[in-house]
Amino acid sequence: MLLEELLNDFPRERFLREHYQRKPFSGRAAAERLRELGTWSVVDELIEKTSCDLLLARQGVPYAGERPRTAREAHALFEQGYTLVLRQPDQHHAGLSQLARTFSAELHGRINLHLYCTPAGHHGFGWHCDPEEVFILQTSGRKDYLLRENTLHPAPLPEALPSGALAAQETTPVETRALSAGDFIYIPAGHWHMAQAPEEALSISIGLMAPTLLDVLDLVRANLASNPVWRRRLPALGYASDLDDVKKLEVLRTLFAGLGGELQRALSDPSLPLKFLAQTARFYLRSAGLKGSGR
Structure with missing residues (x-):
């Protein structure tokens, strides 16, 4: 070693x-x-x-x-x-x-x-x-x-x-x-x-x-990105919106709560630690390889 x-x-x-x-x-x-x-x-x-x-x-x-x-x-x-x-x-x-x-x-x-x-x-x-x-x-x-x-x-x-x-x-x-x-x-x-x-x-x-815990969130984010629900855009939140400020905050709190639940489920997945170790190890080794080697 x-x-x-x-x-x-x-x-x-x-x-x-x-x-x-x-x-x-x-x-x-x-x-x-x-x-x-x-x-x-x-x-x-x-x-x-x-x-x-x-x-x-x-x-x-x-x-x-x-x-x-x-x-x-x-x-x-x-x-x-x-x-x-x-x-x-x-x-x-x-x-x-x-x-x-x-x-x-x-x-x-x-x-x-x-x-x-x-x-x-x-x-x-x-x-x-x-x-x-x-x-x-x-x-x-x-x-x-x-x-x-x-x-x-x-x-x-x-x-x-x-x-x-x-x-x-x-x-x-x-x-x-x-x-x-x-x-x-x-x-x-x-x-x-x-x-x-x-x-x-x-x-x-x-x-x-x-790696940091933020890297774990990056992996979870990549998984969420495969779901069209989480790729959907938020409603109009600017001055032209027909929602008042109170309603805007209510909408965002509801959406954030849903995201929190998804994150909790993803982080509780028993296969996530193994996926994280495997994916990061492959990425680290590839980045250290000879340029153009394809490894």
């Missing part, structure tokens, strides 16, 4: 009980074999031979130019202090695809995988938080991670991420974790963090978006 490889001698059950979705964890990773997936040769190949998305930023400011098409162009920008971020490289590289799919299968979530190349003495991004559970494998060099608990906007959703400026208003203590080549760190979803590179550093960031 990959998670156990990363945890080395730290018990998986204890990690899941005490750290996962709760507090950061860092240590010396046993999965040394994964370091070959985060090298300059892999980065250069992805830049030159694939359409992998490439983001560049320096001291929190995004690069405004065009995507570098050659490794030489990318390295020139790196020398100017720009962090290179290759986004979803697992869609273009078999080894990274297998890494993403393994994480997805072990922890059940959608994977958002990035490769980071950070020049010495720089940082690409300031304080921020992610909606995913983040596992970072340091493949070369060193990075220092500043961490603090998010009490102002915990458990953020991708569509409603708080601004990094909010981190400055936190009163929680800041801690530092130093990672050298071969180390890894786990950062819970929503936890404030930023990284600084005292020396040139490469790392693989594996963001795992675990």
